[in-house]
Structures are given as C-alpha cells and as structure tokens.
Amino acid sequence: MTQHLTAKDKQVVTTFWSKIASKADDLGAESMLVTVYPQTKTYFTHWKDTSASSTQVRKHGITVMGGVREAIGKIDNLTGGLLTLSELHAFTLRVDPANFKLFTQCMLLVSAIMFPNDFTPEVHLAMDKFMAALARALSEKYR
Amino acid sequence: MVEWTDQERSILNAIFSSLDYEDVGPKALSRCLIVYPWTQRYFAGFGNLYNPEAIKPNPNIANHGIKVLHGLDRAELSVLHSEKLHVDPDNFKLLSDCLTIVIATKMGNAFTGVIQAASRSSCSVLPRTFHGARTSVEKRLRSFEIMAH
Numbered sequence: 001m002t003q004h005l006t007a008k009d010k011q012v013v014t015t016f017w018s019k020i021a022s023k024a025d026d027l028g029a030e031s032m033l034v035t036v037y038p039q040t041k042t043y044f045t046h047w048k049d050t051s052a053s054s055t056q057v058r059k060h061g062i063t064v065m066g067g068v069r070e071a072i073g074k075i076d077n078l079t080g081g082l083l084t085l086s087e088l089h090a091f092t093l094r095v096d097p098a099n100f101k102l103f104t105q106c107m108l109l110v111s112a113i114m115f116p117n118d119f120t121p122e123v124h125l126a127m128d129k130f131m132a133a134l135a136r137a138l139s140e141k142y143r
Numbered sequence: 144m145v146e147w148t149d150q151e152r153s154i155l156n157a158i159f160s161s162l163d164y165e166d167v168g169p170k171a172l173s174r175c176l177i178v179y180p181w182t183q184r185y186f187a188g189f190g191n192l193y194n195p196e197a198i199k200p201n202p203n204i205a206n207h208g209i210k211v212l213h214g215l216d217r218a219e220l221s222v223l224h225s226e227k228l229h230v231d232p233d234n235f236k237l238l239s240d241c242l243t244i245v246i247a248t249k250m251g252n253a254f255t256g257v258i259q260a261a262s263r264s265s266c267s268v269l270p271r272t273f274h275g276a277r278t279s280v281e282k283r284l285r286s287f288e289i290m291a292h
Contacts, residue, residue, distance in 0.1 A: 105240070108244065109243065109244060109247055112244045112245075112247040112248045113247045113248070113250075113251055113252065113254060116247075116248040116249070116251060119244075119248060121173065121174040121177040121178060121195055121199075122177065122195050124174065124177075124178050124244065125177055125178045128178055
C-alpha cells in the first residue's frame with residue numbers, strides 16, 4: 001500500500017529521533033538483523049563472526065543506522081534524497097528489498113526495549129510508516 | 144496443529160508466566176488498532192475508536208485484549224474467529240507484532256535475560272534466543288489461526 005507521510009507523522013518521527021539520537025549507535029548495533037534472521041547471513045559470507053557480539057556485525061548496524069539518520073534529515077524528500085543509497089543497494093549490494101522489512105522489525109523491537117516510555121503506539125505508527133517510506137525510496141532504483 | 148520444540152515451550156512459558164495479562168492484553172490490542180487502523184473493522188460494536196486517545200481507554204477493547212491473551216490456546220475460539228467472524232489471518236501476524244513489542248517494552252533487557260535463562264543451549268547467542276522469543280509468540284498466534292483448519 002502506498003502511504004504518504006503526513007505532517008504529523010514527520011513531526012512525531014523527528015521528535016522521537018531527537019530523543020534517541022544520542023543512542024542511535026547502540027540502537028543500530030542491537031538491531032542485530034544478521035543474528036535474528038539467519039538467512040540474511042548470505043550477504044555477509046566475508047565475515048568470520050556473525051554473532052551479535054561480533055565487532056563487524058555491530059559496526060554494520062551502526063552504518064545502517066547512519067543511513068536511517070540521513071533519511072530522517074531528508075524526510076521531506078526521501079525518494080530524491082536517497083537516490084545514491086538506492087543505487088548502492090540496487091546495483092552494488094543487491095539486497096533483496098524484503099530485508100528492509102526485516103530490519104524495520106528488528107529496529108522497532110529494539111526501540112521498544114531501549115525506549116519503553118517513548119515508544120508509544122503513536123510513535124510506533126509513525127516510525128513504521130517512516131521506515132516503510134524509507135524502504136520504498138531505497139527500492140526506487142531496483143528496476 | 145503447530146508442533147512446539149521443548150525450547151520454544153520453555154521460552155513461551157517463561158514469558159507468559161511473567162506477564163500481567165490485565166495490562167499487556169489491552170496494550171497489545173489497542174496498539175494493534177492504532178498502528179494498523181484497518182484492523183478496527185472487526186470492532187464496529189466496541190464504541191469510540193476514532194483516535195488513539197479514544198482507543199486507549201476504551202473498556203471494551205481492554206476487556207477483549209485480556210480475553211485474547213487468556214484464550215490463545217483454545218481451539219474453539221480459533222474456529223469462531225475464522226468461520227463466524229471472518230478475521231483475515233494476516234491480522235494475527237499484526238497482533239503478534241504488537242504483542243511482542245508490548246512484551247519487550249515491559250521487560251526491557253529482561254526480555255532477552257529471561258530467554259537466556261530459559262534457553263537450554265549452552266552457547267546461545269543473545270539474539271538467537273531473542274529470535275526464539277519472537278517466533279514463539281508469533282507461532283502461538285499462528286497455531287491459534289491454524290486450529291480452525
């Protein structure tokens with residue numbers, strides 16, 4: 001389903017982000033996609049250690065979270081703003097877009113653990129919509 | 144019927160036995176109705192669901208949320224939901240996601256701690272047990288759905 005981010009959605013997302021931005025690295029490192037969904041390991045065959053404590057896994061979580069941070073800064077034009085990232089994912093990394101949904105699930109769950117009082121249903125809704133919009137923008141250049 | 148492994152059973156018992164159903168039930172169901180508003184279609188007679196401020200304190204939703212947690216292993220309820228109420232099975236996945244999030248909100252790091260304690264694998268990796276907890280909750284709702292068939 002195509003949904004557009006309303007002004008309210010954007011406001012809820014940016015407000016929540018400003019509360020958690022200082023912990024974004026932890027959030028990224030803990031959104032341990034590779035370990036929770038083992039099938040995603042296929043993208044990381046060059047890593048020796050794919051456990052949650054692996055430095056490479058945690059560092060990669062931080063990198064991905066950096067992308068989310070960038071997207072939040074470009075929330076008014078995700079498609080245009082994320083063109084380069086989309087090209088990277090489409091042509092170089094060739095990540096199946098289904099994995100964007102898995103990352104979202106992990107990230108939202110870790111958000112609930114790390115920020116139980118801030119991750120209200122309203123914030124959950126806005127973040128879910130935002131991550132879906134982000135995934136769509138990332139998939140833009142695939143075909 | 145869904146087959147449970149011993150580990151899944153122990154993880155599930157560890158989680159559910161520590162839950163306050165009166166709190167988690169209403170929170171999970173109301174979160175589902177807020178985050179996935181189309182699920183409200185099944186609650187036409189439940190009163191005001193106009194916005195989150197109306198959904199959260201709605202006593203009918205709260206009561207049903209508690210009922211949901213208590214009723215997860217009752218086969219006749221599964222038949223009721225599929226054949227009489229015609230609930231799209233996808234909705235169980237959405238509710239399951241919300242329930243997992245509410246449980247995680249309540250338990251915080253203990254969510255993974257309890258799982259580790261319950262886990263029998265000596266080299267269990269934190270997220271693998273976390274994944275086990277998540278899939279156990281999903282599977283419980285899935286078995287609810289499957290019971291009707």
